[in-house]
Amino acid sequence: MTEPADAAQRRAIPPVICYPTDTLPQPDMALYTAARDGADKTGEVLVPPRDARCFHVPAGHFFRISSVEGPQVGDLNLWNAKDLSERFYSGKTRALHGTHLTTGHRMWSSFPTLRPMATVTHDTLGWYGKDAFGGSVHDVIGTRCDPYTGNLLSGTQYHHCCHSNLTRALADETGQSLAQAESQVHDVLNVFMCTGFTRDTGQYFMKASPVRPGDYIEFFAEIDLLGALSACPGGDCSSEHSSDTAACYPLLVETFAPAPAALKGWTPPPPNGYDRSHGR
Ligand SMILES: [Zn+2]
Helix, strand or coil: CCCCCCHHHHHHHCCCCCHHHHHCCCHHHHHHHHHCCEEEEEEEECCCCEEEEEECCCCCCCEHHHHHCCCCCCEEEEECCCEEEECCCCHHHHHHHECCCCCCCCCEEEECCCCEEEEEEEEEEEEHCCCCCCCEEEEECCCCHHHHHHHHHHHCCCCCCHHHHHHHHHHHHHCCCCHHHHHHCCCCCEEEEEEEEEECCEEEEEEEECCCCCCCEEEEECCCEEEEEEECCCCCCCCCCCCCCCCCEEEEEEEEEECCCCCCCCCCCCCCCCCCCCCC
């Protein structure tokens, strides 16, 4: 292939940000911090290794995902607890906030609601930033490990991928069949996972998570949430997933309720304001 004469000029055009976020509604972090200060723990769920569990968080409460026992990556799904068709939209969250989430970023919901479902209020791995490989923590670029890709690439039948773990957990929680539950499992927030794209080939890479026991990421629930968290069979994702070879550890989910008056004036975000007439 021969390059056109102006190839260098075309490559030299500076990029523009697709979605400048200066008009994005900003969370009131001071209000959330004050509410969290007086909050009481209301419950906890221990997610076993290579498995998933569901949990509920009412709007205005907090939930924390912690590393316990050893470095472990988690795959997080969120639904509107009252309407499971409203679910976390990883792709649009990436378009708005970038490839990895940290404090102040939000997990946005699917169309037509497109509103914040949860806001990250604390991230003990916030210090990591971006490493020399372009890697960072808590990505919204991976999808979730799943048995279909494993079958495609190596002909395996592996049942403890995050996709299957989340499917079983949602079926157990809702009483739905596996097929019904599977259709509602979606692309995840990869909690504690350290990932990026290789500079030369642009391929998705992972590397050993910097997470250590005691680290956590905490969220404010903007709406009533049903969550599901899978403790990935990849463990710290330093070598492989989709098998039982990696060392895996549990993950802890805790929920917290603020004092009744702490969120005075706050209301859950309304559904997106687009009128849905689509030009008709
Ligand atoms: Zn996984």
